[in-house]
Amino acid sequence: MVSGTVGGAVQSFLRGINTIAISVAAVTNTKYDIAQKILEPLANKGFWIIRVRPFFLNVNIPKTEMSQVAGVRVTTLGGRSWGENVRAENVGPEKRYWISRNKSINQISR
Template sequence: MKILISNDDGYRADGIVALRQALSTIAEVEVVAPEHNNSAKSNALTLHTPLYVHDAGPGVRYVNGTPADCVHIALTGLLGYRPDLVVSGINNGANMGDDTLYSGTVGAAMEGYLFGIPSIAFSQVEKGWAHLDAAAEKAKQLVLQLQAQSLIGTRPWLLNVNLPNRPLDQLGETRLCRLGRRHSAEPVITQLSPRGETMYWIGNAGAAMDDGEGTDFHATRQGHVAVTPLKVDLTDFDQMAHWTQALRGAQA
């Protein structure tokens, strides 16, 4: 099994180091990850600035670009082969609910999925890397389970996995979940620069709003590992009939 690993926290982040160490015991792995932290870059690709790839030791390379850049160039020429699995993470903090739209961790995994490769995004729920060894071991176990079911190296799929920060023996079962929802983000933060100009900082993500049973928020709060299958098609099929009528009326 050949695995491409990326992330959005940067190639030296504790999460990707732990993930690489764990998966190296069961597969051939290569890391192609951002040079610096690229959180909340989603699926962004760099189109108007050249990208450079640097070696950081055997099997590890870093790029002056986004998480999606890293996976994209890896799969379109850098690796020279097609990996069986793309894995992103382990992220320093949760990627649940609306977070998945902004997440660079999910963006990297989604890029693999768009190229037809099974892909997984791994995140720890709380920041700070507490019990990271347990999260990496759980990630390895999940990959092994998927491999045992012949799901790796086959048709593309995309999983978003959130792991509570707990010791391995205190992690609950793996729960299949839907995405929850958050309240709107907190207000923007304004400050004055040393030159007297107003600076704006994006506010923190909103608190969980839809976090009932069956959601990723609920599962992780109970200590379980939340696994959510994701898709790319954003078409609102439930509203197709409504918009058919609305547009027909607009043309009358």
């Protein structure tokens, strides 16, 4: 499961398009100025360092003041933290699938 932002970006990436997903950690009082200050230098001159094409960047912007932002960190993709359960259900002539989280990966591996 991924957010709509990342889900849309994944679809672009899978079609060979260089992609950036930008997520902000706020629904109200969103600090778009922080997103601009972090992303503008990247958009203007930072993409040349990315040698793999197509590329996919997922940028998470915190809900904080710019003075509290210590910098930008590049990380790798983390693993799933939850196992997924897929259950099929017949509803009349249709078949529906329910995807849900069931147990923490830590619980499954024990």
